[in-house]
Amino acid sequence: MSQLRYEAPGSVDEAVALLASDSDAKVLAGGTDLIVQMRSGLRKLGLVVDVKKIDELMSVSSDGGAWTIGAAVSGAEMNENAALKKDWPGVVEAVDLIGSTQVQGRASAGGNLCNASPAADSVPAMVAAGATAVIAGPNGRREVPVEQVPVSPGKTSLATGEMVVAIKMPAKPARNGEAYLRMIPRTEMDIAIVGAGVSLTLDDGGTCTAAKVALGAVAPTVVIVDDAAKALIGTKVDDAALEKMAAACSAACKPIDDKRGTIEYRTKVAGVMARRAALIALERARSN
Amino acid sequence: MPNESSFKWVGTRQIRPDGPDKVTGRAKYAADYTMPGMLIGRILRSPHAHARIKSIDTSKAEALAGVKAVVTSADFPELASEMSPNSEMVIDFSDVSNNVMARKKVMYDGHAVAAVAATDAEIAEEALSLIDVVYEVLPHVIDVEEAMAEDAPLLHDGMITEGITPTPTKPSNIAKRVEFRSGDVDKGFAEADVIVERTYKTAAVHQGYIEPHAVLASAAEDGQVQVWVSTQGQFMVRAFCAKVCGLAISQLRVTPAEIGGGFGGKTVVYGEPVAVQLSRKSGKPVRVVMSREEVLRASGPTSGGVVETKVGAKKDGTLVAVDAVLKYQAGAYAGSPIGPGCMCMTAPYEIENVQLIGYDVVSNRPKVAAYRAPGAPISAYAFESALDEVARELNMDPIAIRQKNAVKEGSKTVYGVTFPRIGFEEVLEAAKNSDHFKSPVPEGEGRGLACGFWFNIGGESSAACHLNEDGTVTVISGNPDIGGSRASIALMVAETLGIDYNKVRPIVADTSSIGYNFVTGGSRVTFATGMAAINAAEDVIGQARERAAKIWEIDVDAVTWEDGEARPAGSNAGDHDPMSLADIAKMAPKTGGPINGHGSINAQGAGAGFGCHICDLKVDEGTGHVTVTRYTSIQDVGRAIHPGYVDGQLQGGAAQGIGWAINEEYVYNDDGLLQNAGFLDYRIPVASDLPMIDTVLVEVPNDRHPYGVRGVGEVPIVPPMAAVANAMESATGVRMTSLPMSPPKVLKALEGS
Numbered sequence A: 001m002s003q004l005r006y007e008a009p010g011s012v013d014e015a016v017a018l019l020a021s022d023s024d025a026k027v028l029a030g031g032t033d034l035i036v037q038m039r040s041g042l043r044k045l046g047l048v049v050d051v052k053k054i055d056e057l058m059s060v061s062s063d064g065g066a067w068t069i070g071a072a073v074s075g076a077e078m079n080e081n082a083a084l085k086k087d088w089p090g091v092v093e094a095v096d097l098i099g100s101t102q103v104q105g106r107a108s109a110g111g112n113l114c115n116a117s118p119a120a121d122s123v124p125a126m127v128a129a130g131a132t133a134v135i136a137g138p139n140g141r142r143e144v145p146v147e148q149v150p151v152s153p154g155k156t157s158l159a160t161g162e163m164v165v166a167i168k169m170p171a172k173p174a175r176n177g178e179a180y181l182r183m184i185p186r187t188e189m190d191i192a193i194v195g196a197g198v199s200l201t202l203d204d205g206g207t208c209t210a211a212k213v214a215l216g217a218v219a220p221t222v223v224i225v226d227d228a229a230k231a232l233i234g235t236k237v238d239d240a241a242l243e244k245m246a247a248a249c250s251a252a253c254k255p256i257d258d259k260r261g262t263i264e265y266r267t268k269v270a271g272v273m274a275r276r277a278a279l280i281a282l283e284r285a286r287s288n
Numbered sequence B: 001m002p003n004e005s006s007f008k009w010v011g012t013r014q015i016r017p018d019g020p021d022k023v024t025g026r027a028k029y030a031a032d033y034t035m036p037g038m039l040i041g042r043i044l045r046s047p048h049a050h051a052r053i054k055s056i057d058t059s060k061a062e063a064l065a066g067v068k069a070v071v072t073s074a075d076f077p078e079l080a081s082e083m084s085p086n087s088e089m090v091i092d093f094s095d096v097s098n099n100v101m102a103r104k105k106v107m108y109d110g111h112a113v114a115a116v117a118a119t120d121a122e123i124a125e126e127a128l129s130l131i132d133v134v135y136e137v138l139p140h141v142i143d144v145e146e147a148m149a150e151d152a153p154l155l156h157d158g159m160i161t162e163g164i165t166p167t168p169t170k171p172s173n174i175a176k177r178v179e180f181r182s183g184d185v186d187k188g189f190a191e192a193d194v195i196v197e198r199t200y201k202t203a204a205v206h207q208g209y210i211e212p213h214a215v216l217a218s219a220a221e222d223g224q225v226q227v228w229v230s231t232q233g234q235f236m237v238r239a240f241c242a243k244v245c246g247l248a249i250s251q252l253r254v255t256p257a258e259i260g261g262g263f264g265g266k267t268v269v270y271g272e273p274v275a276v277q278l279s280r281k282s283g284k285p286v287r288v289v290m291s292r293e294e295v296l297r298a299s300g301p302t303s304g305g306v307v308e309t310k311v312g313a314k315k316d317g318t319l320v321a322v323d324a325v326l327k328y329q330a331g332a333y334a335g336s337p338i339g340p341g342c343m344c345m346t347a348p349y350e351i352e353n354v355q356l357i358g359y360d361v362v363s364n365r366p367k368v369a370a371y372r373a374p375g376a377p378i379s380a381y382a383f384e385s386a387l388d389e390v391a392r393e394l395n396m397d398p399i400a401i402r403q404k405n406a407v408k409e410g411s412k413t414v415y416g417v418t419f420p421r422i423g424f425e426e427v428l429e430a431a432k433n434s435d436h437f438k439s440p441v442p443e444g445e446g447r448g449l450a451c452g453f454w455f456n457i458g459g460e461s462s463a464a465c466h467l468n469e470d471g472t473v474t475v476i477s478g479n480p481d482i483g484g485s486r487a488s489i490a491l492m493v494a495e496t497l498g499i500d501y502n503k504v505r506p507i508v509a510d511t512s513s514i515g516y517n518f519v520t521g522g523s524r525v526t527f528a529t530g531m532a533a534i535n536a537a538e539d540v541i542g543q544a545r546e547r548a549a550k551i552w553e554i555d556v557d558a559v560t561w562e563d564g565e566a567r568p569a570g571s572n573a574g575d576h577d578p579m580s581l582a583d584i585a586k587m588a589p590k591t592g593g594p595i596n597g598h599g600s601i602n603a604q605g606a607g608a609g610f611g612c613h614i615c616d617l618k619v620d621e622g623t624g625h626v627t628v629t630r631y632t633s634i635q636d637v638g639r640a641i642h643p644g645y646v647d648g649q650l651q652g653g654a655a656q657g658i659g660w661a662i663n664e665e666y667v668y669n670d671d672g673l674l675q676n677a678g679f680l681d682y683r684i685p686v687a688s689d690l691p692m693i694d695t696v697l698v699e700v701p702n703d704r705h706p707y708g709v710r711g712v713g714e715v716p717i718v719p720p721m722a723a724v725a726n727a728m729e730s731a732t733g734v735r736m737t738s739l740p741m742s743p744p745k746v747l748k749a750l751e752g753s
């Protein structure tokens, strides 16, 4: 009979050493994905490395406006951080959408990213906002844009022994606004059929100078829609621009037909969600 | 009937006897039971929708250390066909046996094929993986209309449709045809000024009880078997386990645990006989607890159905004809609620010409089980939707058209019953006067209204009322309490005896501690078992009067019972101080011994119930997402013994109905495998999906019950689907004729409009 080993190291180095020692090892953050998967028999593991005893993974700090969010910090804690929420409301709201009050007490942005679900709520928001992931491994540390972490459903680009230590958010640009919205059939406790994160920056005249649009649940991994961003840049984010952006989003979808939604539905609603998120982002940019 | 205003306990909101234990976590559910040496049972389930079992090799599993028993259908006696009443439906014991453990063929994804008992769950799981089943996969059919087709894959080689003359010679998947008829529909439609003709479809939906099925069975060397179980009927479990396991009823003692929901789904057995056989084979107690996935794959949903509906009305709103064909999924074995579906479809209305033809159809899905008002929600969705369209065409108010045709005392139903005093007219009047109906429809929203009917049942019940030494009372009955029935029974007993509610302690007994009770189903418990308990309390009063008569040395007829006391009846009876129950209890050893009352009845005269629901909602035109913003459930509840728990029934039924309307469905892939066997993708509503559901309790007492009780638990799931669909049309102009009204379907319908 297989025996499950549980370790809760106090440092990143120890965690990395443990992870490197067993190719079947997994990081345990909040466990709201991992434990569910283990209990339903989807995952059989030899070693679980609980990272919640490592300070670096459990703290939030800001330095010159840039944020470092420990990979295992819970959604509830992010949501209670008023300064973080003021700078990056879209990202915090996206994390806050995960599960329910109970789930929020555990679920982390790092876990959401590394679970590599195409429908992960925080990922399109983090991508749109330009977040990066700090990765530690046997060969030291590296930093990559978050979109480079998930590579296909359930798979990440992390090598054996590697783990995400923190999510970094850049200093908030002036007159930038971002937002994330998702479509679910219920009002909570559900999985996104489509998610859309939009970040945009305006100049003093209200013209869009930079934009990033990312979609979730419409392809095997998060989709960055450059054409959608282009549709906004150089405009006042008026109806025509939004229309063009929504069309670009729909065109960029490569969804599947499954129990959660049809290709037709996902494609259509991607544009609707992106448009609505863009309007919120616009409102925020104007008041920043 | 006692004078209403004189009630002291009936109609008050007391704390339920089971409440404190439930909110503090002390309540013991079936999965909480353990015994020394207990084994864990696990069930191997079919990975195919339809397949012949060529062979099952259990030798590797048996050889695994820690495995104490393995069973397959070879360990269960093969049963001949024998019909048995089951909740409001009937069931064939031979099908029950084959459903519990597949014999020769598996009929649906998740059908049990073997089971193991081992010293722990991990070993049991591993043992399952060591069982080698060789299948020959057969073509399958999921959809009810495809299953009816001439060339459909056959589930049962010997299934000859009942109810057709001459008897068909070829087998099919149509188990039964039923017909209900009154008047002449052709004549009726000829008189109609407006005719609406449409086909409505509903999806199979699960009862969604939060507690999965769980059972602990312990078989002793002398052949006696004890069972602790989550069920709506310990006597049903006893009877079914006896049949399926080949035991005498006296060999089984079944104790119902506290139950975490049933809604009809726990009126049959699944793992119970399996646990019994595993325990008999291993000689150890065995616990079998289903996972949520097993619950959804293998326990009973209710039917999905197709209802072809044609309704004709005159200009003044008089309904003149209804012609409908109803096709209900039975699951893999015969026995959908097609009969009740037909009976309830038009029951709220006096319609001269009605023809309803129903088909009970098997397909490769789990066998359906009862679910609140089984069958009625499907046909009511069709009829109440069509009626809404008729009203729209006639430009008539939805309540006015219903009032115009409403049944009343003396109206005759299409199934032959003439209504006694009923409360449908009062319900419609209350709906019309409700704050909800009178307030304007909010901007951007739509409002819909629909009604529903359920006949409710009585049946066999036993209860005992024990007078304790200090004058308190224990009430023992035999129906698992799924809706607050202990509280209601205690209230009625307190009222009858004239003592404080808190002096009455009700319990639900095991099968050896009280006489037979039919299942908790058909909204019958407060009515029928309540009546048995009232009879038992009256028996106590009779005995108490005799004891007082003995002490006072007067005739028993000279002793009356008032306000919880024996009193001399008038001055002729002599001058004696009244004796309370406590006084009489104290004297009992000297006056003849313990005082215990009994009630055993087959209750007749269950009062039919009617409801009217009003729904406001808004639709997100970009996504098709529906938000119910306001909802009111109005119902004739006979008399609300405990109004709080009656409110709870009306709200719970509405909540489940709204889920049925908007999101719930079984999703199958092309191989006939269920894709959404979990609450993440089988979407019952979460709390934030619903507004507060308002209730209006209309009380038209049932004169066949001492306190006027009518069943209340089932009616409230009948109207919601049409209420939501009618509100959808009001909000968007789009008529949804297929459930669920999920966002993708709504968006598509909006675009097509």
Ligand SMILES: Cc1cc2nc3c(=O)[nH]c(=O)nc-3n(C[C@H](O)[C@H](O)[C@H](O)COP(=O)(O)OP(=O)(O)OC[C@H]3O[C@@H](n4cnc5c(N)ncnc54)[C@H](O)[C@@H]3O)c2cc1C
Pocket (backbone or CB within 6 Å): A026, A027, A028, A029, A030, A031, A032, A033, A034, A035, A036, A051, A071, A072, A097, A098, A099, A100, A103, A106, A107, A108, A109, A110, A111, A112, A113, A114, A115, A116, A119, A120, A121, A122, A158, A162, A163, A164, A165, A189, A190, A191, A192
């Ligand atoms: C009831 C319920 C509702 C949910 N609702 C939502 C929802 O609305 N939206 C949504 O997106 N998700 C939802 N989820 C999924 C889950 O809660 C989220 O994905 C959550 O963010 C996971 O975080 P966690 O800390 O619990 O991760 P864990 O379960 O601990 O880990 C998830 C995966 O990531 C790996 N991992 C975790 N941290 C690291 C790290 N630092 N480095 C490397 N690998 C790591 C783990 O090994 C594992 O494979 C829900 C889950 C439940 C149970």
